[in-house]
Amino acid sequence: MNQNTEAEILAMIQDPATRDTGFLLLMNTYQKQLYWHIRRLVVCHEDAEDILQETFILVYNHIATFKGESRLYTWLYRIATNECNRHFRNKDFRLKREELLTEHTSELAVGPELENSEDIIRKFQQAILLLPNKQRIVFNLRYYDELSYEDIAQILQTSVGTLRTSYHFAFEKIKKYLVDHD
Amino acid sequence: MIDQKSPVNKNTAEEFEFLRVGKELPYKVPEGFFETMPERTLQKAKVRLEKHKRQVFFKSGFVVFAAAAAILAFVFLLPNHALKQENQLVAVVKPLETPPENAVKSVQPNTEMDDEKTLSAKAPAVASEEENLEDILKNLSEEDLSELLAEYKADDLEEALSSETTNIN
Secondary structure, eight states: OOHHHHHHHHHHHHSTTTHHHHHHHHHHHHHHHHHHHHHHHHOOHHHHHHHHHHHHHHHHHHGGGOOSSSOHHHHHHHHHHHHHHHHHHHHTHHHHHHHHHHHHOSSOOOOGGGGGGHHHHHHHHHHHHTSOHHHHHHHHHHHTSOOOHHHHHHHHTOOHHHHHHHHHHHHHHHHHHHHHTO | OOOTTOTTTOOSHHHHHHHHHTTOOSOOOOTTHHHHHHHHHHHHHHHHHHHHHHHHHHHHHHHHHHHHHHHHHHHHHHHHHHHHHHHHHHHHHHHHHSOHHHHHHHHTTSOHHHHHHHHHHHHHHHHHHHHHHHHHHHHOOHHHHHHHHHHHHHHHHHHHHHHHHHHHO
8 A cells, every 4th residue: 555545545534525535445445454453462353353344433433633744644653553552451451361362262263374374373373362452463463463662652652662672572472372382 | 364473374382282183273153153243233223323323312302491491491480580580679778767676676687787776776765765764864853863762662553553453263
């Protein structure tokens, strides 16, 4: 997604005549990557669906407050991440983490060539789920979404130095977990 | 968006572990989820926006109504209140102009200050009466005084007799 397309979508949403079309275009462009960002954090599909929907409803109702100081997708990630953080607080997520993983990984979405990797994929997710929330968010944004530290810094409103440290700790903890549970 | 410093792009033994895992996830999404999601979300967003607009409308309507009610109450109640206060003032002032006996009664529901004022207005008259009696007593002769004593004793006797008769009846 380049800046020009972002600007076009924004212009469509801000014009009352094309608002709905612009919004649908925005959702079709970003919903998958936002869904997976949310799903990796909350694990449960129903929760991920609710948070994704809430994220886009907030965008629809507050698009006028977007000043264009950051990229549109970092703004979307920021709203989605804030909603996830709210979810963690409301549902006492930390206590349910391990239960969630066993409940929601029964149907493994891996291809036939990765069937032997099923176990390592589960362990890897378990290791990520055991991380503190901030480290988990940083690790996911960096490893799965491949965002730059600068973009993550904008999303989480923190410094690049702090993010590098968080990622390093997360990496070390996951590595240790995989070695211990091999 | 891919950063050259990303561990995915590094070829070290540590990252190899991650590369073995790849980016596959052990999660599944219901079929057709991404196709229906945008339209469902749009409908929900519209409903939410309408609800929000209605809330804002009712809130602002309530504020306007409350302000109008306050103004009307002020306009209608202020003259009555002012009239009441005026009447109360008249009620306080009038008894002070009438004889002292009535003044004490009419002023009683008001303040202690007013009571003190009426009493102090009455006090000089009593004092002058006492002075007159003293003067009169000073000017009496011994014979007059003995007559008065006799009258006083006779009064006591009459009182005693009358009380005895009432007890008998």
